[in-house]
Amino acid sequence: MKRLSPVTRVLVVAILGTSLVHAQNLSFVTCPIVRDTKTVPCWLAEYNGEIYYLGNQGGVAQDFYPPQLNHEVLVEGTIAEGPRVCGGAPLRPVKTSVFLEINRACNTILPVEDGIEAPARAPARDPISWVRSDGPSDTTIYFDFDNDFLSLHATTAVQRIAEQFQQTKASAIEVQAFRGSSRLSNGTELLEQAGIAEKRAAKIREILEGLGVPKASVRAIAVTDVRRANGVDDPWSRKVTLSVKK
């Protein structure tokens, strides 16, 4: 794939940022809903009387990791234009974060219904991914709320950074981990647990060292400042950046 020039990248980010500001963003905590179909189940969420489409059942190679019944989910997304999907208004991009505590009330499975179909399977790499690589030496991983889990794509990205370090005989890898927050559409602000940035930094450090990067070459820091939530691009505040230094 052709790599974007730095100038183009800046423009893309600016355009994306602008579109995020102007598009209608939603953030809410709810019970997820499973919609059975004749093919694969869809995942939906209800907010203020409207049903939103989150994504399909897939595999771990997908960017969309479905929510879990018995757990509430934080949904952060942008209402996309276009027809309803699987009976819901599509959110795109959408980030879903499963809350760890159990809520048995989250238990809705809708049956198969004529006329409601799951869309064709999304490509393994969604154009809007929760792992962003800016060239071989810089990667950013975006996390679910209050979570330090690394998806398949995230682990692959960390491995590539370790390989880049080794191939280029670089001096260090800088790891910066952040704690984020999320402003819900009802005005509530959710702050990630204290120490989550440290956990993310420690996890990445451990993996890099396990991949053969010398301990002294991993400069991992947890950023103590928490960016103020704005209800627009909050999912992008829960991140770890990795940068290979010459």
Add this chain to the structure above:
Amino acid sequence: MKRGGVLALWVIALTVAVAAMPRQLSPPPFKWLPAGADLVLTREMTFENTSGRLGILNADGPVNTKGHVFFQPLGTNSRACVTCHQPANAMSLSVDTIQERWRATNGKDPLFAAIDGSDNPSAPPDRESSHSLLLNRGLFRVGLPWPPVQNPAPEFTIEIVRDPTGVNRDPVWGLKSARPTVSVFRRPRPVANLKYVLAPDNGVFNVKLGVLLDRDPSTGKPVSMNMMADARAGTLAIQAESAYRDHQEGKAQLRQDQLNQIIAFESQVYAAQIYDNSAKDLAEANGPGALGPMNLFREMAGVLNSPAKPVFLFFDEWKNQTEFRQSVARGNDIFLNRTFWVRDVAHINSIGLGNPAKRSCALCHNAVMSGMDRAPGWVDLGTTNFPTWTEPKTWNEAGELPVFKLTCRPEARPHPFLGRTIYTSDPGRALITGKCADIGAITMGQFRGLAARAPYFANGSAKSLIELVDYYDRRFDMRLTAQEKEDLVNFLRVL
């Protein structure tokens, strides 16, 4: 010399030569292979069982058991590796065999060594009742240190709720002893087809947890973490050392050459049903490519289920054959394609696949030829944890297994579907990691040679394949028809 004298010399010479030769085994060879046996195991052997015959393939050729470390007692209790890994039982051990040994030796066989062949090493060893879990369910005691060596600050506390064997409250062996130990009871796993068991998932990561796989300390290479019920040993060498110490009560350390001999033997032995009383020859030319030990030897390990290469390959040729073979082929189709809601399984539904996931058996049992999970396969299917466990409905009812109450710390990541207070008969992987989310997670086992080694599940709760299928049917509300169940059982029994 007269002609008669020459003949007599020949007879004597031949007799001496035959007496000096190890006994060659041909089918049916032996049912029980005692520790210390002096025999030659042929390259291919068959052993009768109630469904037909199990095939064993020693791919590297005949194995002389005399002086062979796998077959000789090494520790202090007269057991050898083979004691619990019998060729006739697909290199595991069936309850039928265990009961036969009890009858044949009046309980004196080293198999019943008090250390783990008894419900409680402090119980009177001569009494049959002291060995009830081994005799009734094929379970050996596994005593694990508490807190775990790997995590001295575990995320949960353990209380003993029920202790029918008395071992967990025992002053010498229990949780409050000088060496605090949690005893759980598990089936021995088959020591066969190990290239499939040991093949690591693609890459260096445990895709389920987003962390690095454990590594072989001697090579630095990632390991599958699929060998033991709780994945506590990643390599054959580590497993052998621990078995020598814990099951054979060895006091020294195995030498490298001894380890090498064990590993070499274990790495070349294949086991699968080779003849079925109804399906007949399972290893016939142009038959299904997954059946019989020779196919296990030939196929490549570490392959993930796909339409081009399904878990147990193809049974299409059987779809127009005898009624039984058609049933097996249908069973394979059900296994691969019959979807149901896979739900509340920790390390399956909690790892990015969604809860529930509408998938088939092959979602989890996805490794070609073995039916294991290609990724590290410890999952909380529910067999050991209340309320889906295989034991009596409530924990205050009488039962055979211990029951523990595990309370997770408020700051710990909870078990995804059971929360922070969990009643369990076996905490599984959590006894190694100390993690709340791992409570009840048991590594799934391989599907081969099942007909030779009942009962099933790590806790020996399914006495037959239909009981195993019934558990899944109940657990996931699969609503299998009687015909579908029969097809699945027939499919499983020919593997």
